[in-house]
Amino acid sequence: MCNNDLLAPTTPADADFGDFVKDEDEAEDLEEVTEPWTNYEATDNKNIFYPICLGEVLNDRYLVEHKLGFGGGSTVWMAHDLLEKKDVALKVMSSWPWAENEVRMHREIARTVKDAKRLVVALAGFTLPVPVSGTGDRDGNAFEHQVLSLEALESLHAAGIVHRDVSEGNCMWGVTLAHLSRSAKYKELGRPLRERIPHVQHPYKQGELVGAINNPDHLRRNNFHLGDFGLSKKVTDPETQRGYPDLKFCSPERLHKHEPSTACDIWSYMVVFSILYLEFSLFNSLEGNVIGDHVRCLGPLPAEWKGHYTHPGGRDSWYDQSVKPDPKHNLAAKVALRRSDADPVEREHVVAIMAKVLVYDPAKRPTATELLMDLDFRAIMDRYGC
Structure with a gap:
């Protein structure tokens, strides 16, 4: 487990949070499907990723159980809300200025968009020991629900907001995991494969590269969403976020x-x-x-x-x-x-x-x-x- 005085205590050492790689070949296979380990290098890097370990409890509340995915400025994790006893997703953003802009746009969407039910808007935010924030997110895409993502764009545009990063990775469907134990989640989504982040020593804590979940079709819900507002802007904003x-x-x-x-x-x-x-x-x-x-x-x-x-x-x-x-x-x-x-x-x-x-x-x-x-x-x- 990852331990750090700045984080809440982790779960017991014998708790099941997937499998560590067994050999160099397995490590190389894992590193081909995860974010580059160089994202965690602190030297001369303006876009530092925050290292996460499975089994951590973030913000004294969110138990990290699996990896949902990653992008150019964030990693996304499946977590269990220990307070409200429900599954959530945590989007942990990097130190890049897009993160600050995304937080701003989440607030703007909450304030101005009349129909945001098809937008993946943060339920809550919190600050980790470095300037990175956590927000709710989901992942996936499906042609048969493209009408819903277009309706999501319609809602954004009606509020005078341009998304600027509509892509297949930002069009998402919901997944239902209600009331499943962690072992049952791993049976449905695949056991996490993990390794310590190699080659770099993050100045704050250790972290892991973790393989993302599988996406079984039978778990998908008929709700479709648009997310990731790191490049979004109001049409009336005097400046445009680069990218x-x-x-x-x-x-x-x-x-x-x-x-x-x-x-x-x-x-x-x-x-x-x-x-x-x-x-x-x-x-x-x-x-x-x-x-x-x-x-x-x-x-x-x-x-x-x-x-x-x-x-x-x-x-x-x-x-x-x-x-x-x-x-x-x-x-x-x-x-x-x-x-x-x-x-x-x-x-x-x-x-x-x-x-x-x-x-x-x-x-x-x-x-x-x-x-x-x-x-x-x-x-x-x-x-x-x-």
């Missing part, structure tokens, strides 16, 4: 010095939609290549954007108005290739939806409300029982 989503989700105008808007969220939403429907990403996630994919699929970028690309490797050919979409890589071709099992009418609806949203001019994209009422969108949602 982009994974480039394959990023709208092209954001890569050409345009300020974020609700329209950039709609673009990102459609990329998530396409991944879940096609089981394939429409666009690359590498610098430069993502814009090349945009052009091959959708045609040339607006000529007036030339010279404004924010990343290295821009090409004049992207803005050449004589260039046409590649017929082997346009929307219709991608849908036909990846969903040959779907009937032609369904494929036509999907291509029509994508074509309405994946346009370069943000002003011409439908709003979340308009997309929810769109006849092609409704036809697909009705087919999938949404």
